[in-house]
Amino acid sequence: MKLITRNTDYALRALCYISKNKNIVTVDELVEKLGVPRPFMRKILQRLNKRKILDSFKGQGGGFRLKALPEKIYVIEIMRIFQGKVVLNRCFLKKDVCPNKGKCVLRKKIGIIEDNLFKQLKEITIASLA
Amino acid sequence: MKLITRNTDYALRALCYISKNKNIVTVDELVEKLGVPRPFMRKILQRLNKRKILDSFKGQGGGFRLKALPEKIYVIEIMRIFQGKVVLNRCFLKKDVCPNKGKCVLRKKIGIIEDNLFKQLKEITIASLA
DNA sequence: AATTAATGATACCACATTAGTCTCATTTGT
DNA sequence: ACAAATGAGACTAATGTGGTATCATTAATT
DSSP, X not given: OBSSOHXXXXXXXXXXXXXXXXXXXXXXXXXXXXXXXXXXXXXXHHHHHHTTSEEEEOSTTOEEEEOSOGGGOBHHHHHHHHXXXXXXXXXXXXXXXXXXXXXXXXXXXXXXXXXXXXXXXXXXXXXXXX | OBSSXXXXXXXXXXXXXXXXXXXXBOHHHHHHHHOOOHHHHHHHHHHHHHTTSEEEEOSTTOEEEEXXXXXGOBHHHHHHHHHOSOBSOXXXXXXXXOTTTTOOHHHHHHHHHHHHHHHHHHHOBHHHHO
């Protein structure tokens, strides 16, 4: 299993590229640079626009530009946009069946790992990548 | 997205239960204790048997018993059995297109996080859970 | 020897997610 | 008016997850 999907991966790379350009960047430019299918790239950028991470401009001479500061765009945030809430484990047993209700060792241990993972993912920003 | 699937979760709980029993444990017993659908539980146990984590015994009075030592069964191993190789990210861009070939910052940073994640997952054994 | 209680193996199915494609509408500069 | 850009949304294909169903095999009990 992979923990980062193409969606997220392409989004991160696109954001890095855009962050290095003061100018507006078009889909076509990104497609050429990253080799991602055009309609897929469009969809990703539109989503980032909706989430106010990008600004978009229609019409001739239009394209995309960063809206948020690169230092404020966190990898974990992009993951959440494209992959939903990232969770290591939630208990799959109905509560009243779980062998050690309340103090499940598995959940507790996994919880600690989860916290560490998030702490690290939160430290990576587009600024630190680009 | 979730990082641990039901497969893995059920397998871990089953292993914990089995590890606490010196005797042979049947599918029916596990099904009753954990509330997991019987055919699904069977499939999981069969897989653990194939991977030499459990021993199985056919016929009347048969069932499952730990084969490996609980101190030697790692969560990461069970995850790999049921979820495949766990990878945070592999580069989705064809190598010759990747903007910074060889020294992709994204991959490098993610790699560090990945290592930490594995280090922690490796420390959790069935023995430490049960 | 027959029965019964267990697992082994395998094929199948339903659903959700991921990874896209396709088409048409809208906006804007020339 | 036209061309070049994004917006929106429906659609499709492949894959993974979470199962079910069936038949074969083995071994203890009677």
